[in-house]
Amino acid sequence: MKIGLLGGSFDPVHLGHIRIAQDAIASLHLDSFWFIPTKHNPWKENVTASNTDRINMLKLAISNQEKMQVSTIEINQVSNEKNYTIDTLHTLTSCYPDDQFYFLMGMDQACAFEKWKSAKDISKLVQLVAFNRGGYPEDHENLKKYHFLKMDNPAITASSTEIKDGAIQMLDPSVLHYISLHGLYLDSMIKNRMHKKRYLHSLSVAKLTAEFAKNNGLDERKGYIAGVMHDVAKEMPIEKALKLMQEYYPEYIDKPKPIWHQWLSSYVCEKEFLIDDKEILKAIEDHTTASTTISKLGKCLYCADKLDPLRGYDSSSDIALCNKDIDAGFRKSLQSFYDFSKANNREIDPVFFKIYHKFIGEMKWKN
Incomplete structure (x- = not known):
């Protein structure tokens, strides 16, 4: 199977995440797409919502998306160390040796990919895929250096930070309903x-x-x-x-x-x-x-x-x-x-x- 992967805090998941998954499934002819919420994001110190809430919001957001699912591989790890992509990918490729993985990231991360732990090894384990993010270039030397595939998607402008600042229109209604009735982010919204x-x-x-x-x-x-x-x-x-x-x-x-x-x-x-x-x-x-x-x-x-x-x-x-x-x-x-x-x-x-x-x-x- 061809499986797309998108990791992140998803704090909270927004329409941009779902849209890029839909585009990836269509353009890369993927059989499945997995969202991987991280337990301890190396790029972020603070996560507002609990692991359970973030998983529940993801499940609500993809409830009508047949090919999408949530992987708790990082959430379920026993260690409290930060989650590094290289470790997750080693586990996935060992567990699913017959599947081909496509690891997605926005151009914001692709432009800084050389800073990732074991960047070269990651590029050998999976097919890297970059997608357009608003405010970032559509090309970068890292794309060639690490053998990225580049999606030609409309730039994703939604962000979890903007949602926490009140941009609730970026949320799926079912996710917004969950957020409101659990009192998440309301103080900042x-x-x-x-x-x-x-x-x-x-x-x-x-x-x-x-x-x-x-x-x-x-x-x-x-x-x-x-x-x-x-x-x-x-x-x-x-x-x-x-x-x-x-x-x-x-x-x-x-x-x-x-x-x-x-x-x-x-x-x-x-x-x-x-x-x-x-x-x-x-x-x-x-x-x-x-x-x-x-x-x-x-x-x-x-x-x-x-x-x-x-x-x-x-x-x-x-x-x-x-x-x-x-x-x-x-x-x-x-x-x-x-x-x-x-x-x-x-x-x-x-x-x-x-x-x-x-x-x-x-x-x-x-x-």
Whole structure:
């Protein structure tokens, strides 16, 4: 058999990886194509996702690709030493002596191939194949020196780094869904959607919501996701926000614009990040005003948002209460909101009194 090989961190796998595999299968007439996620990449010090997550994302990305599969040859190695291609290829060629291997790499790596461990030996063990990468030359002296085959593919521009910076359009939808519901990379994906102060607030709220959830017997992961994403639409341009509110949330269009983001953030989570967990989405929708149908997870997020230590006041006693009993902490937060609003002559939305009545009881003060 003719087998294509592509190694890497796949942290995460993106559409560019799948596209180049498809092109290689077609142009090189391959019988099979193996993705080899590395356990310890010699070229990268830090990998964000776990081995299990990276394998799961790869399997999702190739689920409808008949000739593609994932090889865990490097992930399964007992040693914690860095994975070197020469060692992997020695193993593969020994195990499959009758197969012909085609080892692919982008022109970024082909141009620096002389730096690889045992580069000449690699070129003798397998057929090297280079493919075009955006921002790199389409030719190099290494191609001839190490006997590369050169693919004539449209340059691959997608990169895992860009995805972590928010370029989620480079992901297969099934992979994006997995990422979002496992809370992977979200902290970096949202960074470019908001100013630094709000970004730091989002990270702080995510940590606190997860803490409240864990200490109240709830799903810590869901708490983190709801917390990190709760303000994702806070800085959405007003023209876009108005259009979305008119189309999807007309019943709230007359609410103050500063609270629109609780519904719009839920919209962005569902439509852009493909989060379909109703509990997370509902918690985000309730995080500013609360509601009579707020869940325990919603209470965790509501309180974490109000008690975020970065807000600049001592909220330690209220945080301790929430960690002990989120229902009690939520009631305390509602009472604190009412007291603060009355003391500062701030208008209170009528729906608040329905929430207050349900969770605390009869209002003892005049509106």
